[in-house]
Amino acid sequence: MTLLEQYKEKQKKISYLGHAASLMNWDKETTTPQGGMEKLAEAINYFQTEIFKLSTSDETFDLVCKLAEPEEFNKLDDVMQFDIKRNKRDLEKMRRLPQEVFEEYVKATTKASIVWPSAKRASDFSKFEKELEAVIEAVKKYHSYVNSDKQVYDALIDQFEEGMTQETIDRVFGNLRKELVPLVEEVTSRKEPDHSKFRFKVPSHVQDKVCRFLVEYMGMDMTRIAFGETEHPFTTSMNLDDVRITNHFKEDNFIEPLFSAIHEGGHAIFEQNIDHKYEGTEGGAIPYMGLHESQSRFYENILGRNINFWKPIWPQMTEMIPELKNVTLEEFYQEINSVEKSFIRTEADELTYCLHVILRYEIEREIFKGNVEVKDLPALWNSKMEELLGITPANDAEGILQDMHWSDGSFGYFPSYLLGSIYDGMFLEAIEKDLGNIDDILAAGDIRKITVWLKENIHQYGSTRISSEVLKTVCGKELTAEPLIKYFKKKYSA
Amino acid sequence: MTLLEQYKEKQKKISYLGHAASLMNWDKETTTPQGGMEKLAEAINYFQTEIFKLSTSDETFDLVCKLAEPEEFNKLDDVMQFDIKRNKRDLEKMRRLPQEVFEEYVKATTKASIVWPSAKRASDFSKFEKELEAVIEAVKKYHSYVNSDKQVYDALIDQFEEGMTQETIDRVFGNLRKELVPLVEEVTSRKEPDHSKFRFKVPSHVQDKVCRFLVEYMGMDMTRIAFGETEHPFTTSMNLDDVRITNHFKEDNFIEPLFSAIHEGGHAIFEQNIDHKYEGTEGGAIPYMGLHESQSRFYENILGRNINFWKPIWPQMTEMIPELKNVTLEEFYQEINSVEKSFIRTEADELTYCLHVILRYEIEREIFKGNVEVKDLPALWNSKMEELLGITPANDAEGILQDMHWSDGSFGYFPSYLLGSIYDGMFLEAIEKDLGNIDDILAAGDIRKITVWLKENIHQYGSTRISSEVLKTVCGKELTAEPLIKYFKKKYSA
Numbered sequence: 002m003t004l005l006e007q008y009k010e011k012q013k014k015i016s017y018l019g020h021a022a023s024l025m026n027w028d029k030e031t032t033t034p035q036g037g038m039e040k041l042a043e044a045i046n047y048f049q050t051e052i053f054k055l056s057t058s059d060e061t062f063d064l065v066c067k068l069a070e071p072e073e074f075n076k077l078d079d080v081m082q083f084d085i086k087r088n089k090r091d092l093e094k095m096r097r098l099p100q101e102v103f104e105e106y107v108k109a110t111t112k113a114s115i116v117w118p119s120a121k122r123a124s125d126f127s128k129f130e131k132e133l134e135a136v137i138e139a140v141k142k143y144h145s146y147v148n149s150d151k152q153v154y155d156a157l158i159d160q161f162e163e164g165m166t167q168e169t170i171d172r173v174f175g176n177l178r179k180e181l182v183p184l185v186e187e188v189t190s191r192k193e194p195d196h197s198k199f200r201f202k203v204p205s206h207v208q209d210k211v212c213r214f215l216v217e218y219m220g221m222d223m224t225r226i227a228f229g230e231t232e233h234p235f236t237t238s239m240n241l242d243d244v245r246i247t248n249h250f251k252e253d254n255f256i257e258p259l260f261s262a263i264h265e266g267g268h269a270i271f272e273q274n275i276d277h278k279y280e281g282t283e284g285g286a287i288p289y290m291g292l293h294e295s296q297s298r299f300y301e302n303i304l305g306r307n308i309n310f311w312k313p314i315w316p317q318m319t320e321m322i323p324e325l326k327n328v329t330l331e332e333f334y335q336e337i338n339s340v341e342k343s344f345i346r347t348e349a350d351e352l353t354y355c356l357h358v359i360l361r362y363e364i365e366r367e368i369f370k371g372n373v374e375v376k377d378l379p380a381l382w383n384s385k386m387e388e389l390l391g392i393t394p395a396n397d398a399e400g401i402l403q404d405m406h407w408s409d410g411s412f413g414y415f416p417s418y419l420l421g422s423i424y425d426g427m428f429l430e431a432i433e434k435d436l437g438n439i440d441d442i443l444a445a446g447d448i449r450k451i452t453v454w455l456k457e458n459i460h461q462y463g464s465t466r467i468s469s470e471v472l473k474t475v476c477g478k479e480l481t482a483e484p485l486i487k488y489f490k491k492k493y494s495a
Numbered sequence: 496m497t498l499l500e501q502y503k504e505k506q507k508k509i510s511y512l513g514h515a516a517s518l519m520n521w522d523k524e525t526t527t528p529q530g531g532m533e534k535l536a537e538a539i540n541y542f543q544t545e546i547f548k549l550s551t552s553d554e555t556f557d558l559v560c561k562l563a564e565p566e567e568f569n570k571l572d573d574v575m576q577f578d579i580k581r582n583k584r585d586l587e588k589m590r591r592l593p594q595e596v597f598e599e600y601v602k603a604t605t606k607a608s609i610v611w612p613s614a615k616r617a618s619d620f621s622k623f624e625k626e627l628e629a630v631i632e633a634v635k636k637y638h639s640y641v642n643s644d645k646q647v648y649d650a651l652i653d654q655f656e657e658g659m660t661q662e663t664i665d666r667v668f669g670n671l672r673k674e675l676v677p678l679v680e681e682v683t684s685r686k687e688p689d690h691s692k693f694r695f696k697v698p699s700h701v702q703d704k705v706c707r708f709l710v711e712y713m714g715m716d717m718t719r720i721a722f723g724e725t726e727h728p729f730t731t732s733m734n735l736d737d738v739r740i741t742n743h744f745k746e747d748n749f750i751e752p753l754f755s756a757i758h759e760g761g762h763a764i765f766e767q768n769i770d771h772k773y774e775g776t777e778g779g780a781i782p783y784m785g786l787h788e789s790q791s792r793f794y795e796n797i798l799g800r801n802i803n804f805w806k807p808i809w810p811q812m813t814e815m816i817p818e819l820k821n822v823t824l825e826e827f828y829q830e831i832n833s834v835e836k837s838f839i840r841t842e843a844d845e846l847t848y849c850l851h852v853i854l855r856y857e858i859e860r861e862i863f864k865g866n867v868e869v870k871d872l873p874a875l876w877n878s879k880m881e882e883l884l885g886i887t888p889a890n891d892a893e894g895i896l897q898d899m900h901w902s903d904g905s906f907g908y909f910p911s912y913l914l915g916s917i918y919d920g921m922f923l924e925a926i927e928k929d930l931g932n933i934d935d936i937l938a939a940g941d942i943r944k945i946t947v948w949l950k951e952n953i954h955q956y957g958s959t960r961i962s963s964e965v966l967k968t969v970c971g972k973e974l975t976a977e978p979l980i981k982y983f984k985k986k987y988s989a
Contacts, residue, residue: 017541020534021515024522036719037737040514047511206700225530243531 004073005081008064015055016281020239022048027237027245031229057095065089080278083465087283098146109139110410117408124398126379133407134375137368140410154369157413162291162420163467167366170416173423173482174359180486181355182389188352188493189342194335201324203255211255211321212248212262218314219266219300220452222273234261236268236297241280244272255322256337257348260301267300268293270452274460284463290414292468294421295428296455302351303425303488304448307439308334313446340493342390344399351422352489356389358419361404365412424468426485427476431458498567499575502558509549510775514733516542521731521739525723551589559583574772577959581777592640603633604904611902618892620873627901628869631862634904648863651907656785656914657961661860664910667917667976668853674980675849676883682846682987683836688829695818697749705749705815706742706756712808713760713794714946716767728755730762730791735774738766749816750831751842754795761794762787764946768954778957784908786962788915789922790949796845797919797982798942801933802828807940834987836884838893845916846983850883852913855898859906918962920979921970925952 002010025045033041055061067073068085077085113132120129141153148156158165209228217223231247238244246265250258271293279285287293304310311318311330319325325333340350346357364381367373373381382401383393394400406414432454433439442450458475472480496504519539527535549555561567562579571579607626614623635647642650652659703722711717725741732738740759744752765787773779781787798804805812805824813819819827834844840851858875861867867875876895881887888894900908926948927933936944952969966974 014541017538020538021519021542024518025515028518028522032721032723032739033733034717034719034721034737036716037721037733040734040736044511044514047508048515204700206698222530223528225528227526227528227531229526239527239531240534242534243528245526 004064004067005077008061008068011055011061011064012281015052016240018048018052018055022052023237023239027229027239030231030233030235031247057092062092062096065092080282080284083284084282094147097149098143102142102146106139106143106410109135110408113408113410114405117402117405121398121402124396124402126397126401127376129402129408130375133378136407136410137375137412140412141369152369154366154413157365157369158416159413160288161411161414161417162289164469165291165416165420169480170362170420171366173480174362174416174419177355177419177423177482177486178359178389181352181489184489184493185340185342185353185356185390188340193341194332194339196336196339198328198332199256199336200253202252203322203324205250205252207321208250208255208258209248211259211318214314214317214321215259215262216246216266216269218448219263219270219304220449221266221270225273226269234265236265236272238269238272241272241275241277241285244269260305260337263305264297264301267297270300270455271296271460274456275463276461279463279465284465287464289464289468290417291420291424292459292471294417295424295468296421296459298418298421299425299428299455302422303429303439304443304451306338306351307443309440309443310448312444338492342392344386344392344394345403352493353390355419355422358415360385360389361415362419365415369412420468420480423480423482423485424472426483426488427472427478427481428455428459429488430484431476498558498561499571502555502562505549505555505558506775509546510734512542512546512549516546517731517733521723521733524725524727524729525741551586556586556590559586574776574778577778578776588641591643592637596636596640600633600637600904603629604902607902607904608899611896611899615892615896618890618896620891620895621870623896623902624869627872630901630904631869631906634906635863646863648860648907651859651863652910653907654782655905655908655911656783658963659785659910659914663974664856664914665860667974668856668910668913671849671913671917671976671980672853672883675846675983678983678987679834679836679847679850679884682834687835688826688833690830690833692822692826693750693830694747696746697816697818699744699746701815702744702749702752703742705753705812708808708811708815709753709756710740710760710763712942713757713764713798714943715760715764719767720763728759730759730766732763732766735766735769735771735779738763754799754831757799758791758795761791764794764949765790765954768946768950769957770955773957773959778959781958783958783962784911785914785918786953786965788911789918789962790915790953792912792915793919793922793949796916797923797933798937798945800832800845801937803934803937804942806938832986836886838880838886838888839897846987847884849913849916852909854879854883855909856913859909863906914962914974917974917976917979918966920977920982921966921972921975922949922953923982924978925970 022045025041025048029038029041029045065085065088068077068081069089074082074085109132113129113136116129116132120126140157144151144153144156148159151159152167155166158167158170213223213228216226225242225244227243227245229245229247230250232249234247234249236244236246246262246269248258248261248265271287275285275287308330311333315330328336338350340352342353343349346354346361349357360382363385364373364378367381368375368378379397379401386400387393404415406412429439432451436442436450436454439451442448459471462471466474469480472478516539519535519542523532523535523539559579559582562571562575563583568576568579603626607623607630610623610626614620634651638645638647638650642653645653646661649660652661652664707717707722710720719736719738721737721739723739723741724744726743728741728743730738730740740756740763742752742755742759765781769779769781802824805827809824822830832844834846836847837843840848840855843851854876857879858867858872861875862869862872873891873895877887880894900906923933926945930936930944930948933945936942953965956965960968963974966972
């Protein structure tokens, strides 16, 4: 066997183990009965350990290094060149990590993940303080090995959005903050729409039907998608031809599941549209969370919360949900765009959501600059909430304890959500330049033209272009929040 | 590590791989989108090959042999003694099989499995003849190595129902045949019930709800069961705490899915009730298909088609399916017990079903006795159909091509279905001796008393007792069709 064949055989085996681990994780969230959870966790742990061992083994690393030598490397096609380059870089990093530091990290996050839910239930940050401190220390230590060339928080951001830095985020989030705080103030001072008109019940199986209709309308390939139900909706994929989205139907609130479907549908369309030549290689897996969120949020907010998205399908909507015949499309539009100052990020509207993310970003930055002690975090949270939204949480559960991300060590992840929206403002500009006014495209029922544009300009490349390269190629400029601000101002001044 | 620890570690690893393969098979039938099928099949093949390699490796066999030596064996508890004994016996058999004979078998069945659906669609046995011949030859060759001490068809039967032989089956099926042919003739000469009263539609989500209600009512542990939808319902399990059943809801025929749920529920309750001490060992996996079918068919027929099963839950039934308010329980009872001479086994009623199995058994027996050529099978099928049910299929699709079992080499499986019913007659006698009249137990809503009886007398032992031992212990006698005949005569003469 040639070196390349040996390497591909190894990657193939890893992909089978990965298929098993992904399927088990999917099953855990959608199907496994309570009684089977313990044994499932054990099996997942087995496969994840095997994958880690196999992909970081000396034998694999040796193959990668040999294939990275010029005389071998130059024989590879572009797909394998990208794969080898990326893999070598990541393996070199991971191999700097001493086993005991990795184990310490796993121990700290495991402990914190167990303690967090009970601290949240008790709404008492002090119960979580010690565990959070341990996670922060473990994270710092981890990155002092893996990314010794970077500030810890830059390394954390880079993990989820390659090439991104605090400096850049400070700039764009800063601009956004300045504009959004007064805009939210203005919009929320207006009269609230009448929510009572939307308080009817829609059975789960009807919501399921509507959601499938919506994602198909958006341009999902229905032969390569599976649907599931879960507590907290997510998207996953076994491979490029088996992508999966989940939803949480709520009989008392049918609107949230609809937008959840559009959001996860956006993630899934991205995955489906990656060029098949990258299947099973580094180029086929997308670690750029900002870019990924930009696609889900583009469908959810820029398209889904546009009145013209609904115009061509309003007859189908009212047929599937007959109660909608009692409201106008305009009223529905108002309802899905109502802005409210509220405490919980995941329930926030398109506009205030940005401020929720800015709050978390600013706190994380202070933590890793060493400017705040863990015990003082609740006070910092509450004062930032006051500063940004003019409201103060009544307790830790609706304040600092609401998100699980910190307990599992995912510092640096939150900015991705907002970066996604900022990219969306830029993509919107680019699409309108290429295809014309988006309102007209949507009103004509041509949403799939937009999906094709996203595929051709963004999706097909998988992870072979980092987000800043995508922006440069697609939008012809550097990251800027201006287009998003323009979009918000236009939409919410109306 | 001790020998036992080494062995257990190996079995643990096999169980993780088995979990992956089982989950993938479940997913294939319930969730995987069309696009993902090819890669899924590849992954399943990988895991099945790994399991086969690991469980039949020299290293494993060596460990098993060492643990089977008296000085080691006597130190083992009863669970591990059974495991080692069974594993040694099976490994010795499998290791007699030359690799190329195994591959020939896989090739023949794979080919036939691909050809069968199209031959069935074309309703043309001649298109399947050559492939079926190849499967029969491959099966014969396979067992000439693995079970050289047995007649081929005895070996095939033994595979699915250990210890069972043609001699025994000839006796009990013969008795049943003699009694059933005239009974069916008599019952079907009576006036048919009015099916039109049950031609209303019941939405899938309602059927799903009713099915979950029914299996919980039967005594299913709802914390250790998962539900799925599929084309052909089946039961599977990841382990004793994660058992899964599927259903195929039919809006036009809600009765079939209800009985499918009761049937698969019976299989699942058996799996759930196996003593946890057998988890992950040979005792925890049940290869006795007759015994397994006896449990599903006991719930489906003996209990589910008894009017008293429905009496205590009729209020819930009519609440969930309001159309049932327009019929009486007596009419429902007549509908679920209507007997009809028909061509398709899987749609047959409790009574004629027996004759469908006898037909297949008698044909399989002739094939392996060498008394019939493959090309003459359709004629044999049709003449047997005439002999047993007095009807002749119009074509091969509703005749000899209807079942998939022969294409995948599962000769010897069919008898299990009827053996299950024959055991049920005997179990019914034993239960009534212990607990009193079954009509009274059901009418009192005490079905779970029966489930507890089945658990204590049958389920908990897993596969540590073969079916004939179960009959001897539980019923105090050898296999006999008399109780089933008595049950049929009493029920259908009424």
